[in-house]
Amino acid sequence: MVDAKSSRPRATEEAGERRSDECSRGGEEDDGYDSEGGRDPTNGDTIRDDLNKIERHMSTRLKSLQLQRDEVDGDEEPTKSMSHNFSTLSLDFDEEEKDDDNQLLEPVKTAKRSAHVRYEALERKIEQLEKRLELYENVHRKRSSRKPSRGESDGSENQHLVEFFLTEMEKQQKVVAKMAARQQTLEEKLLESHQQTHKFHRQQLHRMTKFHEVMQMMEKEFVQVSSLREEEKQLLWGQYKKKTNALKHSLGEQIADVKTDAIQHRRRMEIKFDKKLVDLATENQLLRAENLELRDELDKLAVATRSNKRTLRILSDEVLKLKRMASPVHPVSIEGDLRQHIVSKLADGLTSKGSRSSDKR
Numbered sequence: 001m002v003d004a005k006s007s008r009p010r011a012t013e014e015a016g017e018r019r020s021d022e023c024s025r026g027g028e029e030d031d032g033y034d035s036e037g038g039r040d041p042t043n044g045d046t047i048r049d050d051l052n053k054i055e056r057h058m059s060t061r062l063k064s065l066q067l068q069r070d071e072v073d074g075d076e077e078p079t080k081s082m083s084h085n086f087s088t089l090s091l092d093f094d095e096e097e098k099d100d101d102n103q104l105l106e107p108v109k110t111a112k113r114s115a116h117v118r119y120e121a122l123e124r125k126i127e128q129l130e131k132r133l134e135l136y137e138n139v140h141r142k143r144s145s146r147k148p149s150r151g152e153s154d155g156s157e158n159q160h161l162v163e164f165f166l167t168e169m170e171k172q173q174k175v176v177a178k179m180a181a182r183q184q185t186l187e188e189k190l191l192e193s194h195q196q197t198h199k200f201h202r203q204q205l206h207r208m209t210k211f212h213e214v215m216q217m218m219e220k221e222f223v224q225v226s227s228l229r230e231e232e233k234q235l236l237w238g239q240y241k242k243k244t245n246a247l248k249h250s251l252g253e254q255i256a257d258v259k260t261d262a263i264q265h266r267r268r269m270e271i272k273f274d275k276k277l278v279d280l281a282t283e284n285q286l287l288r289a290e291n292l293e294l295r296d297e298l299d300k301l302a303v304a305t306r307s308n309k310r311t312l313r314i315l316s317d318e319v320l321k322l323k324r325m326a327s328p329v330h331p332v333s334i335e336g337d338l339r340q341h342i343v344s345k346l347a348d349g350l351t352s353k354g355s356r357s358s359d360k361r
Contacts, residue, residue, distance in 0.1 A: 118186070122179075 118183075
């Protein structure tokens with residue numbers, strides 16, 4: 001009897017040996033492995049090989065159990081329990097197969113992801129088959145450990161087991177056929193998707209070439225437009241320079257004319273101002289001389305007034321004396337004569353002084 005725990009390492013060792021043999025060929029054929037050295041799950045041959053391997057493994061287990069059917073004895077209760085266990089296992093397996101089939105039929109975004117999902121589903125199915133084989137072996141051990149019972153029941157139970165295993169094998173073959181057909185359809189879809197992607201890439205390449213040509217044309221137009229803009233800027237700058245130079249020249253001439261006019265006006269004003277200053281200086285000198293003369297005259301008049309006051313005092317004293325000494329017959333005539341004599345002297349002095357001041361002016 002083959003141990004279930006040693007079946008998976010043996011399968012992995014066989015897969016590793018086959019991988020090493022296929023890698024040693026140097027990549028001349030499609031060996032079912034990708035460029036990184038791992039197993040390519042998108043290859044249909046590798047999946048079919050795995051399924052055939054599972055089928056061979058199950059057939060060897062079934063044969064080993066059929067060879068040992070003569071040694072198996074037991075009561076009806078263990079057979080019923082075993083058949084019940086087998087039926088529950090078959091139902092569970094069918095449900096798991098349906099789940100796996102649904103997982104395989106689910107739409108995927110990319111081909112690689114769907115291939116990995118399918119490969120993982122196959123690995124899970126292998127593990128489930130190994131677990132079922134372990135359960136079958138455990139049941140077989142339990143039945144072999146029990147006491148032998150009637151031969152008729154033993155034969156019927158063994159026959160029931162054989163029929164059950166044959167039905168399971170048929171189911172497995174149907175599942176394998178379905179998986180192969182699905183794998184074929186998936187490969188066709190993958191090829192179609194590859195063709196579509198190739199077509200899309202060609203379209204994108206054509207679009208990119210057109211885009212590149214358009215970009216080159218735009219670049220040439222941009223260069224031409226930039227050159228024209230530079231020429232336009234240079235022309236505008238030349239015109240601006242000419243205008244500014246003309247304005248500077250005209251403004252310089254105007255400024256020079258204004259400066260000459262200002263200088264001439266300033267010189268004229270300076271000449272006028274100098275003349276006015278000379279006239280004012282002469283007038284000031286004349287006024288100062290006249291002022292000095294007037295001061296001299298005032299001094300003389302003051303001296304004359306003082307002398308006149310003295311004379312008046314003297315005359316008044318003389319008049320008093322004469323009044324005292326004279327008779328009282330003609331007092332009015334004497335006073336009138338004195339007054340006329342004094343007024344005539346004063347008038348003569350004033351007229352002489354006025355004539356002198358007018359001559360000096």
